[in-house]
Amino acid sequence: MDNNIIQLSQVNKIYGTQIKTQVLFDIDLGIKKNSFNGIIGASGSGKSTLLNIIGTLDKPTNGQVMINGVRSDQMKKDELAKLRNETIGFIFQFHYLLPEFTAFENVLMPHFIKGQKVDKKMDARAHEIMSLVGLEKVKNNLAGNMSGGQQQRTAIARALINNPSVILADEPTGNLDSETTEVIYDLLRDVNKQFGTTFIIITHDRRIAEKTDRIIEIKDGRIFNDFTRR
Amino acid sequence: MKLAFRIALRFLTSSKGQTVLIALGIAIGISVQIFIGSLIQGLQISLLDATIGNASHITINADEKNAPINDYTSIRATVTSNHSEIKNISPTLTRGAFIKVGDDVEQIVYRGFELIEADKIYKFSDALVEGTQLPEDNEILIGVDIAKDFDIRIGDTVEIITPEGDIYENKVVGTFDLKVSSINKSWVIGSLTTAQMLFGFTSDQVSAIEMQIDVPFDADVLSERMQKESGIDDILFNNWKADNEQLLSGLSGQSTSSYMIQVFVVISVVLGIASVLAITVLQKSRQIGILKAMGINDRLSSQIFLLQGLILGILGGIFGIILGLGLLWSFTKFALNPDGTPVVPIYINLSFIGLSGLIAVVASTVASIIPAIKSKKLSPIEVIKNG
Numbered sequence: 001m002d003n004n005i006i007q008l009s010q011v012n013k014i015y016g017t018q019i020k021t022q023v024l025f026d027i028d029l030g031i032k033k034n035s036f037n038g039i040i041g042a043s044g045s046g047k048s049t050l051l052n053i054i055g056t057l058d059k060p061t062n063g064q065v066m067i068n069g070v071r072s073d074q075m076k077k078d079e080l081a082k083l084r085n086e087t088i089g090f091i092f093q094f095h096y097l098l099p100e101f102t103a104f105e106n107v108l109m110p111h112f113i114k115g116q117k118v119d120k121k122m123d124a125r126a127h128e129i130m131s132l133v134g135l136e137k138v139k140n141n142l143a144g145n146m147s148g149g150q151q152q153r154t155a156i157a158r159a160l161i162n163n164p165s166v167i168l169a170d171e172p173t174g175n176l177d178s179e180t181t182e183v184i185y186d187l188l189r190d191v192n193k194q195f196g197t198t199f200i201i202i203t204h205d206r207r208i209a210e211k212t213d214r215i216i217e218i219k220d221g222r223i224f225n226d227f228t229r230r
Numbered sequence: 231m232k233l234a235f236r237i238a239l240r241f242l243t244s245s246k247g248q249t250v251l252i253a254l255g256i257a258i259g260i261s262v263q264i265f266i267g268s269l270i271q272g273l274q275i276s277l278l279d280a281t282i283g284n285a286s287h288i289t290i291n292a293d294e295k296n297a298p299i300n301d302y303t304s305i306r307a308t309v310t311s312n313h314s315e316i317k318n319i320s321p322t323l324t325r326g327a328f329i330k331v332g333d334d335v336e337q338i339v340y341r342g343f344e345l346i347e348a349d350k351i352y353k354f355s356d357a358l359v360e361g362t363q364l365p366e367d368n369e370i371l372i373g374v375d376i377a378k379d380f381d382i383r384i385g386d387t388v389e390i391i392t393p394e395g396d397i398y399e400n401k402v403v404g405t406f407d408l409k410v411s412s413i414n415k416s417w418v419i420g421s422l423t424t425a426q427m428l429f430g431f432t433s434d435q436v437s438a439i440e441m442q443i444d445v446p447f448d449a450d451v452l453s454e455r456m457q458k459e460s461g462i463d464d465i466l467f468n469n470w471k472a473d474n475e476q477l478l479s480g481l482s483g484q485s486t487s488s489y490m491i492q493v494f495v496v497i498s499v500v501l502g503i504a505s506v507l508a509i510t511v512l513q514k515s516r517q518i519g520i521l522k523a524m525g526i527n528d529r530l531s532s533q534i535f536l537l538q539g540l541i542l543g544i545l546g547g548i549f550g551i552i553l554g555l556g557l558l559w560s561f562t563k564f565a566l567n568p569d570g571t572p573v574v575p576i577y578i579n580l581s582f583i584g585l586s587g588l589i590a591v592v593a594s595t596v597a598s599i600i601p602a603i604k605s606k607k608l609s610p611i612e613v614i615k616n617g
């Protein structure tokens with residue numbers, strides 16, 4: 001329990017006020033520090049809902065969500081914003097970059113939001129991360145002037161910049177070809193090994209899921225299967 | 231704040247066409263406001279200048295008609311030393327009389343002045359049509375219309391007949407045109423000493439003391455104060471405002487309608503900007519959602535929109551001032567009298583123009599409050615879910 005960076009207990013999610021749809025049912029889930037986790041499940045089973053609740057973007061209808069030992073479901077908006085900025089990195093299915101900014105500026109955005117200047121060290125770090133994801137050549141392109149894969153890699157670099165303890169990824173390679181998908185997963189694994197970042201990744205791709213330490217399968221809003229590799 | 235400014239600026243520069251359009255909208259509103267305001271101010275100033283520019287603002291008279299003011303030098307000395315607001319002060323002896331040329335006799339107004347002083351109020355030297363000098367003793371200037379009616383030339387001698395029936399000869403040394411036909415038809419201007427001799431006044435008596443003050447609009451208050459201070463009960467301090475009530479109420483009515491127009495122009499600018507900025511929140515909701523997911527708080531997200539409003543206001547204000555001045559300039563170039571002078575002399579009031587610029591900035595910032603509040607309500611989850 002103590003080395004769980006994320007702990008969900010009895011989490012329910014019900015959408016709607018008049019017509020109520022329950023999407024998550026009594027979820028108990030602990031995620032170990034430094035682990036690399038995959039979430040699989042059919043479309044509409046509640047994977048994204050679960051991940052958004054973990055990422056504090058959404059609130060559970062009831063139940064507890066602990067991140068780093070603090071209850072996020074009871075935090076105020078501003079506290080949540082700070083928590084997200086400093087401890088969580090997001091990679092979404094669609095890249096969600098800011099089209100007005102260059103790739104390099106997008107990568108540094110979480111650092112700017114933290115309220116800090118870009119000193120030499122930070123600049124070097126940003127360059128290092130960008131070359132890690134193979135973006136050296138396009139770093140000054142506006143976000144819109146890059147290929148889909150490049151945009152996705154920019155989003156990954158952005159998720160890494162503040163050195164978060166957790167990275168949440170929702171089908172990060174959903175719209176990429178299988179070769180690029182492979183490259184990106186190897187990259188995420190590298191980051192996991194090198195920095196000890198905890199990963200939770202939603203994927204449809206069984207082959208990818210098989211590369212994770214633990215596979216959590218969701219079915220109709222419940223944990224249907226939870227398999228940890230030794 | 232720095233990040234908010236950076237994002238605001240980037241949002242604006244990344245859609246340049248839209249930014250220019252909004253700024254132009256503000257600019258046009260503000261330029262119209264500057265144009266109308268300056269036009270009305272110019273109109274009023276030239277009207278006032280025509281009325282009181284070359285006339286007395288406060289006049290000291292005896293309380294009884296045609297009675298002299300005694301010991302005028304000491305009254306003048308007291309008033310002058312008590313009030314630094316007095317720009318010019320000149321004693322005058324004014325009496326109705328007749329002028330006789332050949333067999334023709336015509337009623338005139340004989341005005342004796344200390345001419346050096348009076349010239350500062352009435353600008354006789356500038357108004358001279360013929361002749362080059364102000365009259366010495368026993369010399370007079372006459373209005374151009376009298377000169378024409380009687381065919382009087384410079385150097386001619388005319389007879390002045392006082393109401394008492396005394397007849398004196400004065401030499402005409404010049405004619406003047408003070409641009410008011412009743413004056414040009416009736417005034418005869420001579421020295422104070424000659425007038426005192428003509429009308430049987432002692433050298434210490436005049437019929438009025440006239441003055442101009444720094445701020446003509448203070449004339450009523452100032453004249454009242456002077457009256458209280460003087461302690462002499464047989465003299466009266468009259469001011470130009472009391473004699474021009476109709477003009478003044480006309481002017482204030484005009485000012486009010488000009489303010490109304492300006493206020494409505496500004497209101498329509500505010501509404502316009504507010505609605506456009508409200509749309510930009512929708513346009514940028516995706517970006518705001520992403521930024522919120524990455525951890526910007528609500529304050530920063532609303533600052534982004536307030537700063538956009540501020541920047542647009544500054545841009546619009548600057549454009550607006552340039553455009554407004556351009557409008558005024560072209561008005562002075564193209565709206566001309568037959569003689570080539572502008573129909574309305576434009577008055578550039580820098581503090582008014584500065585204020586208009588400030589209004590642009592404030593109005594546009596105020597207009598961005600609604601989008602700023604809207605941006606607070608945006609939740610990142612909506613964006614993440616709906617793409």
Ligand SMILES: Nc1ncnc2c1ncn2[C@@H]1O[C@H](COP(=O)(O)OP(=O)(O)OP(=O)(O)O)[C@@H](O)[C@H]1O
Pocket residue numbers: 015016021023041042043044045046047048049050
């Ligand atoms: N705002 C909402 N109101 C009502 N129902 C919702 C709302 N958002 C999601 N749902 C429902 O919740 C269920 C789970 O959605 P979720 O996005 O978590 O599925 P998912 O497992 O991520 O699916 P996919 O693999 O297609 O992304 C779906 O049936 C969806 O229709």
Ligand SMILES: [Mg+2]
Pocket residue numbers: 047048049170
């Ligand atoms: Mg999903």
